[in-house]
Amino acid sequence: MEVFGDLNSGNCLKVKYTADHLGLSYRWHELDIMAGESRTDVFLAMSPFGQVPVVRFDDGRALGQSGAIIRFLARGSVLLPDDAFTQAEIDQWMFWEQNFHEPNVAGARFHVVYRGEPVETRDPDKVERGEAALDFMEGALKTRDFFVGAALTIADIALLGYTRLAPQGGFQVDGRKAITRWIARCEDVLGLPALH
Amino acid sequence: MEVFGDLNSGNCLKVKYTADHLGLSYRWHELDIMAGESRTDVFLAMSPFGQVPVVRFDDGRALGQSGAIIRFLARGSVLLPDDAFTQAEIDQWMFWEQNFHEPNVAGARFHVVYRGEPVETRDPDKVERGEAALDFMEGALKTRDFFVGAALTIADIALLGYTRLAPQGGFQVDGRKAITRWIARCEDVLGLPALH
Numbered sequence: 248m249e250v251f252g253d254l255n256s257g258n259c260l261k262v263k264y265t266a267d268h269l270g271l272s273y274r275w276h277e278l279d280i281m282a283g284e285s286r287t288d289v290f291l292a293m294s295p296f297g298q299v300p301v302v303r304f305d306d307g308r309a310l311g312q313s314g315a316i317i318r319f320l321a322r323g324s325v326l327l328p329d330d331a332f333t334q335a336e337i338d339q340w341m342f343w344e345q346n347f348h349e350p351n352v353a354g355a356r357f358h359v360v361y362r363g364e365p366v367e368t369r370d371p372d373k374v375e376r377g378e379a380a381l382d383f384m385e386g387a388l389k390t391r392d393f394f395v396g397a398a399l400t401i402a403d404i405a406l407l408g409y410t411r412l413a414p415q416g417g418f419q420v421d422g423r424k425a426i427t428r429w430i431a432r433c434e435d436v437l438g439l440p441a442l443h
Numbered sequence: 444m445e446v447f448g449d450l451n452s453g454n455c456l457k458v459k460y461t462a463d464h465l466g467l468s469y470r471w472h473e474l475d476i477m478a479g480e481s482r483t484d485v486f487l488a489m490s491p492f493g494q495v496p497v498v499r500f501d502d503g504r505a506l507g508q509s510g511a512i513i514r515f516l517a518r519g520s521v522l523l524p525d526d527a528f529t530q531a532e533i534d535q536w537m538f539w540e541q542n543f544h545e546p547n548v549a550g551a552r553f554h555v556v557y558r559g560e561p562v563e564t565r566d567p568d569k570v571e572r573g574e575a576a577l578d579f580m581e582g583a584l585k586t587r588d589f590f591v592g593a594a595l596t597i598a599d600i601a602l603l604g605y606t607r608l609a610p611q612g613g614f615q616v617d618g619r620k621a622i623t624r625w626i627a628r629c630e631d632v633l634g635l636p637a638l639h
Binding site (some may be wrong): 277312 | 444491492494504506507508509510511512514515518527528530532533534537538539542545546568579584591613
Protein backbone atom coordinates (compact mmCIF):
# COMPACT_ATOMS: atom_id res chain seq x y z
CA MET A 248 0.00 0.00 0.00
CA GLU A 249 0.96 3.65 -0.31
CA VAL A 250 0.70 6.19 2.48
CA PHE A 251 0.37 9.89 1.68
CA GLY A 252 1.42 11.72 4.79
CA ASP A 253 3.42 14.31 6.64
CA LEU A 254 5.86 13.01 9.27
CA ASN A 255 5.31 16.20 11.28
CA SER A 256 1.60 15.35 11.71
CA GLY A 257 0.46 13.26 14.67
CA ASN A 258 -2.46 11.97 12.61
CA CYS A 259 -0.03 10.63 10.01
CA LEU A 260 2.31 9.17 12.64
CA LYS A 261 -0.60 7.07 13.95
CA VAL A 262 -0.68 5.30 10.59
CA LYS A 263 3.10 4.85 10.60
CA TYR A 264 3.12 3.49 14.18
CA THR A 265 0.33 1.03 13.35
CA ALA A 266 1.77 -0.17 10.05
CA ASP A 267 5.29 -0.52 11.46
CA HIS A 268 4.10 -2.41 14.55
CA LEU A 269 2.09 -4.81 12.41
CA GLY A 270 4.95 -5.26 9.96
CA LEU A 271 2.89 -4.01 7.01
CA SER A 272 4.89 -2.96 4.02
CA TYR A 273 4.11 0.41 2.49
CA ARG A 274 5.58 3.17 0.41
CA TRP A 275 5.48 6.56 2.15
CA HIS A 276 4.86 9.69 0.08
CA GLU A 277 5.81 12.76 2.08
CA LEU A 278 3.56 15.73 1.28
CA ASP A 279 4.03 19.42 2.01
CA ILE A 280 0.55 20.36 3.19
CA MET A 281 1.47 24.03 3.65
CA ALA A 282 2.32 24.11 -0.07
CA GLY A 283 -1.15 22.72 -0.86
CA GLU A 284 -0.01 19.23 -1.82
CA SER A 285 -3.07 17.66 -0.13
CA ARG A 286 -5.43 19.93 -2.08
CA THR A 287 -4.31 19.27 -5.65
CA ASP A 288 -6.81 17.90 -8.17
CA VAL A 289 -4.93 14.60 -8.23
CA PHE A 290 -5.00 14.29 -4.44
CA LEU A 291 -8.68 15.30 -4.18
CA ALA A 292 -9.60 12.73 -6.82
CA MET A 293 -8.04 10.11 -4.55
CA SER A 294 -9.47 11.48 -1.28
CA PRO A 295 -11.92 14.41 -1.40
CA PHE A 296 -11.31 15.26 2.29
CA GLY A 297 -8.08 16.93 1.17
CA GLN A 298 -6.30 15.92 4.35
CA VAL A 299 -3.42 13.63 5.21
CA PRO A 300 -3.03 10.79 6.00
CA VAL A 301 -4.49 8.85 3.10
CA VAL A 302 -3.75 5.21 2.39
CA ARG A 303 -4.11 3.86 -1.14
CA PHE A 304 -4.30 0.10 -1.35
CA ASP A 305 -2.99 -2.04 -4.18
CA ASP A 306 -6.50 -2.40 -5.65
CA GLY A 307 -6.64 1.40 -6.04
CA ARG A 308 -9.13 2.09 -3.24
CA ALA A 309 -8.18 4.90 -0.91
CA LEU A 310 -9.07 5.71 2.68
CA GLY A 311 -8.64 8.93 4.65
CA GLN A 312 -9.07 9.91 8.31
CA SER A 313 -6.43 8.45 10.63
CA GLY A 314 -8.94 6.73 12.92
CA ALA A 315 -10.65 4.94 10.05
CA ILE A 316 -7.29 3.93 8.57
CA ILE A 317 -5.73 2.47 11.72
CA ARG A 318 -8.97 0.70 12.67
CA PHE A 319 -8.97 -0.91 9.20
CA LEU A 320 -5.28 -1.83 9.25
CA ALA A 321 -5.47 -3.25 12.78
CA ARG A 322 -8.47 -5.55 12.28
CA GLY A 323 -7.69 -9.10 13.34
CA SER A 324 -4.48 -8.03 15.09
CA VAL A 325 -3.44 -7.61 18.73
CA LEU A 326 -4.01 -3.87 18.31
CA LEU A 327 -7.79 -4.40 17.97
CA PRO A 328 -9.03 -7.37 20.05
CA ASP A 329 -12.03 -9.26 18.61
CA ASP A 330 -14.42 -8.70 21.51
CA ALA A 331 -17.16 -6.29 20.42
CA PHE A 332 -17.39 -4.38 23.68
CA THR A 333 -13.61 -4.02 23.89
CA GLN A 334 -13.69 -2.58 20.38
CA ALA A 335 -16.43 -0.18 21.49
CA GLU A 336 -14.26 0.98 24.40
CA ILE A 337 -11.42 1.55 21.95
CA ASP A 338 -13.77 3.49 19.65
CA GLN A 339 -14.86 5.57 22.63
CA TRP A 340 -11.30 6.84 23.16
CA MET A 341 -10.66 7.25 19.45
CA PHE A 342 -13.76 9.38 18.88
CA TRP A 343 -12.99 11.42 22.00
CA GLU A 344 -9.49 12.02 20.69
CA GLN A 345 -10.71 13.33 17.34
CA ASN A 346 -13.46 15.38 18.95
CA PHE A 347 -11.85 16.89 22.01
CA HIS A 348 -8.09 16.27 22.05
CA GLU A 349 -7.00 16.72 18.44
CA PRO A 350 -8.89 19.94 17.58
CA ASN A 351 -7.33 21.60 20.63
CA VAL A 352 -3.89 20.05 21.25
CA ALA A 353 -3.08 19.62 17.57
CA GLY A 354 -4.86 22.85 16.70
CA ALA A 355 -2.70 24.87 19.08
CA ARG A 356 0.43 23.02 17.94
CA PHE A 357 -0.45 23.78 14.29
CA HIS A 358 -0.45 27.48 15.10
CA VAL A 359 3.05 27.21 16.56
CA VAL A 360 4.74 24.52 14.47
CA TYR A 361 3.17 24.99 11.04
CA ARG A 362 2.36 28.70 11.08
CA GLY A 363 5.45 29.63 13.08
CA GLU A 364 3.49 31.84 15.46
CA PRO A 365 4.58 32.47 19.09
CA VAL A 366 3.22 30.15 21.79
CA GLU A 367 1.71 33.20 23.51
CA THR A 368 -0.64 33.81 20.56
CA ARG A 369 -2.34 30.41 20.68
CA ASP A 370 -6.16 30.46 20.81
CA PRO A 371 -6.97 30.58 24.56
CA ASP A 372 -9.99 28.33 24.07
CA LYS A 373 -7.85 25.65 22.41
CA VAL A 374 -5.25 25.96 25.17
CA GLU A 375 -7.85 25.56 27.90
CA ARG A 376 -9.51 22.58 26.24
CA GLY A 377 -6.18 21.02 25.30
CA GLU A 378 -5.02 21.25 28.93
CA ALA A 379 -8.35 19.73 30.02
CA ALA A 380 -7.87 16.87 27.55
CA LEU A 381 -4.39 16.15 28.95
CA ASP A 382 -5.70 16.36 32.52
CA PHE A 383 -8.41 13.86 31.66
CA MET A 384 -5.86 11.45 30.17
CA GLU A 385 -3.66 11.88 33.24
CA GLY A 386 -6.57 10.94 35.49
CA ALA A 387 -7.45 7.89 33.39
CA LEU A 388 -3.85 6.66 33.28
CA LYS A 389 -3.41 6.76 37.04
CA THR A 390 -5.29 3.47 37.30
CA ARG A 391 -4.24 1.67 34.13
CA ASP A 392 -1.22 0.98 31.95
CA PHE A 393 -3.03 1.32 28.64
CA PHE A 394 -6.35 2.93 27.74
CA VAL A 395 -8.26 -0.29 27.09
CA GLY A 396 -7.33 -3.65 28.57
CA ALA A 397 -3.87 -4.75 29.63
CA ALA A 398 -1.96 -4.19 26.39
CA LEU A 399 -1.42 -1.53 23.78
CA THR A 400 -4.27 -1.04 21.27
CA ILE A 401 -5.08 1.48 18.57
CA ALA A 402 -6.72 3.58 21.32
CA ASP A 403 -3.22 4.20 22.68
CA ILE A 404 -1.81 4.84 19.22
CA ALA A 405 -4.60 7.33 18.48
CA LEU A 406 -3.88 9.21 21.70
CA LEU A 407 -0.11 8.92 21.43
CA GLY A 408 0.06 10.78 18.11
CA TYR A 409 -0.49 14.29 19.39
CA THR A 410 0.15 13.74 23.10
CA ARG A 411 3.74 12.83 22.31
CA LEU A 412 4.03 16.04 20.25
CA ALA A 413 2.07 18.24 22.67
CA PRO A 414 5.16 20.01 24.12
CA GLN A 415 5.84 21.41 20.63
CA GLY A 416 2.47 23.15 20.95
CA GLY A 417 3.30 24.66 24.32
CA PHE A 418 1.66 21.99 26.49
CA GLN A 419 3.51 20.62 29.50
CA VAL A 420 3.68 16.85 29.59
CA ASP A 421 6.59 16.36 32.01
CA GLY A 422 4.51 17.41 35.01
CA ARG A 423 1.91 14.78 34.19
CA LYS A 424 3.58 11.69 35.58
CA ALA A 425 1.02 9.10 34.47
CA ILE A 426 1.08 10.39 30.88
CA THR A 427 4.89 10.48 30.92
CA ARG A 428 5.07 6.85 32.05
CA TRP A 429 2.43 5.83 29.49
CA ILE A 430 4.33 7.52 26.65
CA ALA A 431 7.49 5.64 27.66
CA ARG A 432 5.47 2.39 27.81
CA CYS A 433 4.06 2.99 24.31
CA GLU A 434 7.48 3.93 22.94
CA ASP A 435 8.84 0.70 24.39
CA VAL A 436 6.14 -1.50 22.81
CA LEU A 437 6.32 0.32 19.48
CA GLY A 438 10.12 0.46 19.43
CA LEU A 439 10.20 4.25 19.16
CA PRO A 440 13.11 6.36 20.38
CA ALA A 441 12.24 8.60 23.34
CA LEU A 442 11.26 12.00 21.99
CA HIS A 443 12.14 14.09 25.04
CA MET B 444 -30.56 -0.77 28.22
CA GLU B 445 -30.72 2.75 29.61
CA VAL B 446 -29.80 5.87 27.68
CA PHE B 447 -28.68 9.00 29.51
CA GLY B 448 -29.18 11.85 27.10
CA ASP B 449 -30.52 15.24 26.16
CA LEU B 450 -33.07 15.34 23.34
CA ASN B 451 -31.77 18.76 22.35
CA SER B 452 -28.33 17.29 21.56
CA GLY B 453 -27.58 15.96 18.09
CA ASN B 454 -25.08 13.50 19.57
CA CYS B 455 -27.85 12.04 21.75
CA LEU B 456 -30.36 11.96 18.89
CA LYS B 457 -27.94 9.76 16.93
CA VAL B 458 -28.37 7.10 19.62
CA LYS B 459 -32.15 7.52 19.59
CA TYR B 460 -32.34 7.30 15.78
CA THR B 461 -30.20 4.15 15.77
CA ALA B 462 -31.98 2.39 18.62
CA ASP B 463 -35.44 3.26 17.28
CA HIS B 464 -34.59 2.15 13.75
CA LEU B 465 -33.23 -1.16 15.01
CA GLY B 466 -36.21 -1.65 17.33
CA LEU B 467 -34.03 -1.83 20.43
CA SER B 468 -35.86 -1.27 23.67
CA TYR B 469 -34.41 1.25 26.09
CA ARG B 470 -35.30 3.54 28.93
CA TRP B 471 -34.38 7.17 28.25
CA HIS B 472 -33.16 9.34 31.13
CA GLU B 473 -33.34 13.00 30.15
CA LEU B 474 -30.51 15.03 31.70
CA ASP B 475 -30.13 18.78 32.10
CA ILE B 476 -26.49 19.22 31.13
CA MET B 477 -26.56 22.97 31.81
CA ALA B 478 -27.50 22.15 35.40
CA GLY B 479 -24.45 19.86 35.63
CA GLU B 480 -26.36 16.58 35.56
CA SER B 481 -23.68 14.94 33.39
CA ARG B 482 -20.94 15.97 35.84
CA THR B 483 -22.30 14.56 39.11
CA ASP B 484 -20.25 11.98 41.01
CA VAL B 485 -22.81 9.30 40.17
CA PHE B 486 -22.68 10.11 36.46
CA LEU B 487 -18.87 10.33 36.38
CA ALA B 488 -18.62 6.95 38.13
CA MET B 489 -20.64 5.53 35.25
CA SER B 490 -18.84 7.44 32.49
CA PRO B 491 -15.81 9.58 33.35
CA PHE B 492 -16.08 11.58 30.12
CA GLY B 493 -18.90 13.53 31.77
CA GLN B 494 -20.76 13.91 28.51
CA VAL B 495 -24.04 12.68 27.11
CA PRO B 496 -25.03 10.36 25.54
CA VAL B 497 -24.12 7.38 27.69
CA VAL B 498 -25.67 3.95 27.33
CA ARG B 499 -25.75 1.57 30.29
CA PHE B 500 -26.40 -2.03 29.40
CA ASP B 501 -28.25 -4.55 31.52
CA ASP B 502 -24.95 -6.07 32.70
CA GLY B 503 -23.98 -2.70 34.17
CA ARG B 504 -21.32 -1.79 31.63
CA ALA B 505 -21.54 1.73 30.24
CA LEU B 506 -20.38 3.32 27.02
CA GLY B 507 -19.99 6.97 26.09
CA GLN B 508 -19.26 8.87 22.87
CA SER B 509 -22.06 8.77 20.32
CA GLY B 510 -19.92 7.29 17.54
CA ALA B 511 -18.75 4.41 19.71
CA ILE B 512 -22.30 3.78 20.93
CA ILE B 513 -24.02 3.68 17.55
CA ARG B 514 -21.24 1.62 16.02
CA PHE B 515 -21.69 -0.92 18.85
CA LEU B 516 -25.51 -0.94 18.66
CA ALA B 517 -25.51 -1.27 14.87
CA ARG B 518 -23.13 -4.21 14.58
CA GLY B 519 -24.62 -7.04 12.54
CA SER B 520 -27.46 -4.83 11.29
CA VAL B 521 -28.26 -3.14 7.98
CA LEU B 522 -26.89 0.08 9.45
CA LEU B 523 -23.34 -1.34 9.49
CA PRO B 524 -22.71 -3.76 6.61
CA ASP B 525 -20.26 -6.60 7.32
CA ASP B 526 -17.71 -5.76 4.63
CA ALA B 527 -14.53 -4.46 6.30
CA PHE B 528 -13.78 -1.78 3.73
CA THR B 529 -17.38 -0.55 3.75
CA GLN B 530 -17.10 -0.24 7.53
CA ALA B 531 -13.86 1.71 7.08
CA GLU B 532 -15.62 4.11 4.71
CA ILE B 533 -18.35 4.56 7.31
CA ASP B 534 -15.71 5.17 10.00
CA GLN B 535 -14.09 7.75 7.72
CA TRP B 536 -17.26 9.87 7.70
CA MET B 537 -17.92 9.31 11.39
CA PHE B 538 -14.43 10.45 12.45
CA TRP B 539 -14.64 13.42 10.10
CA GLU B 540 -17.98 14.37 11.63
CA GLN B 541 -16.58 14.33 15.18
CA ASN B 542 -13.40 16.10 14.16
CA PHE B 543 -14.54 18.76 11.72
CA HIS B 544 -18.35 19.01 11.61
CA GLU B 545 -19.42 18.62 15.25
CA PRO B 546 -16.89 20.95 16.94
CA ASN B 547 -17.95 23.74 14.58
CA VAL B 548 -21.62 23.23 13.65
CA ALA B 549 -22.64 21.93 17.07
CA GLY B 550 -20.20 24.28 18.78
CA ALA B 551 -21.80 27.35 17.16
CA ARG B 552 -25.28 25.97 17.83
CA PHE B 553 -24.39 25.41 21.50
CA HIS B 554 -23.54 29.09 21.80
CA VAL B 555 -26.96 30.07 20.45
CA VAL B 556 -29.28 27.30 21.72
CA TYR B 557 -27.75 26.39 25.09
CA ARG B 558 -26.15 29.68 26.10
CA GLY B 559 -28.89 31.81 24.55
CA GLU B 560 -26.40 34.13 22.87
CA PRO B 561 -27.22 36.02 19.63
CA VAL B 562 -26.30 34.35 16.31
CA GLU B 563 -24.10 37.36 15.51
CA THR B 564 -21.78 36.56 18.42
CA ARG B 565 -20.87 33.04 17.25
CA ASP B 566 -17.14 32.28 17.04
CA PRO B 567 -16.19 33.32 13.44
CA ASP B 568 -13.76 30.42 13.15
CA LYS B 569 -16.48 27.90 14.03
CA VAL B 570 -18.87 29.58 11.58
CA GLU B 571 -16.32 29.43 8.76
CA ARG B 572 -15.42 25.81 9.42
CA GLY B 573 -19.04 24.81 9.97
CA GLU B 574 -20.00 26.34 6.62
CA ALA B 575 -17.06 24.52 5.01
CA ALA B 576 -18.24 21.23 6.55
CA LEU B 577 -21.73 21.74 5.13
CA ASP B 578 -20.31 22.70 1.73
CA PHE B 579 -18.24 19.52 1.73
CA MET B 580 -21.30 17.41 2.53
CA GLU B 581 -23.26 19.19 -0.20
CA GLY B 582 -20.55 18.33 -2.73
CA ALA B 583 -20.43 14.70 -1.65
CA LEU B 584 -24.22 14.31 -1.76
CA LYS B 585 -24.49 15.60 -5.32
CA THR B 586 -23.38 12.21 -6.60
CA ARG B 587 -24.92 9.85 -4.07
CA ASP B 588 -28.10 9.22 -2.08
CA PHE B 589 -26.36 8.16 1.14
CA PHE B 590 -22.79 8.66 2.34
CA VAL B 591 -21.65 5.05 1.97
CA GLY B 592 -23.26 2.56 -0.40
CA ALA B 593 -26.84 2.62 -1.62
CA ALA B 594 -28.70 2.62 1.70
CA LEU B 595 -28.71 4.45 5.01
CA THR B 596 -25.91 3.53 7.43
CA ILE B 597 -24.64 4.91 10.73
CA ALA B 598 -22.50 7.30 8.66
CA ASP B 599 -25.73 9.05 7.65
CA ILE B 600 -27.09 8.95 11.20
CA ALA B 601 -23.83 10.43 12.54
CA LEU B 602 -24.01 13.28 10.03
CA LEU B 603 -27.76 13.76 10.33
CA GLY B 604 -27.63 14.55 14.07
CA TYR B 605 -26.27 18.08 13.84
CA THR B 606 -26.89 18.78 10.15
CA ARG B 607 -30.63 18.51 10.77
CA LEU B 608 -30.26 20.96 13.68
CA ALA B 609 -27.78 23.28 11.95
CA PRO B 610 -30.35 26.04 11.19
CA GLN B 611 -30.83 26.46 14.96
CA GLY B 612 -27.15 27.43 15.05
CA GLY B 613 -27.50 30.01 12.30
CA PHE B 614 -26.41 27.79 9.39
CA GLN B 615 -28.43 27.82 6.18
CA VAL B 616 -29.42 24.37 5.00
CA ASP B 617 -32.29 25.25 2.63
CA GLY B 618 -29.93 26.66 0.01
CA ARG B 619 -28.01 23.41 -0.06
CA LYS B 620 -30.26 21.29 -2.25
CA ALA B 621 -28.39 18.01 -2.03
CA ILE B 622 -28.29 18.16 1.79
CA THR B 623 -31.98 19.11 1.89
CA ARG B 624 -32.91 16.09 -0.24
CA TRP B 625 -30.64 13.80 1.82
CA ILE B 626 -32.22 14.97 5.10
CA ALA B 627 -35.69 14.22 3.68
CA ARG B 628 -34.43 10.80 2.53
CA CYS B 629 -33.03 10.02 5.99
CA GLU B 630 -36.22 11.25 7.69
CA ASP B 631 -38.20 8.97 5.40
CA VAL B 632 -36.10 5.88 6.18
CA LEU B 633 -35.99 6.62 9.90
CA GLY B 634 -39.66 7.57 10.11
CA LEU B 635 -38.93 11.04 11.50
CA PRO B 636 -41.27 14.00 11.04
CA ALA B 637 -39.81 16.76 8.83
CA LEU B 638 -38.15 19.32 11.09
CA HIS B 639 -38.45 22.34 8.83
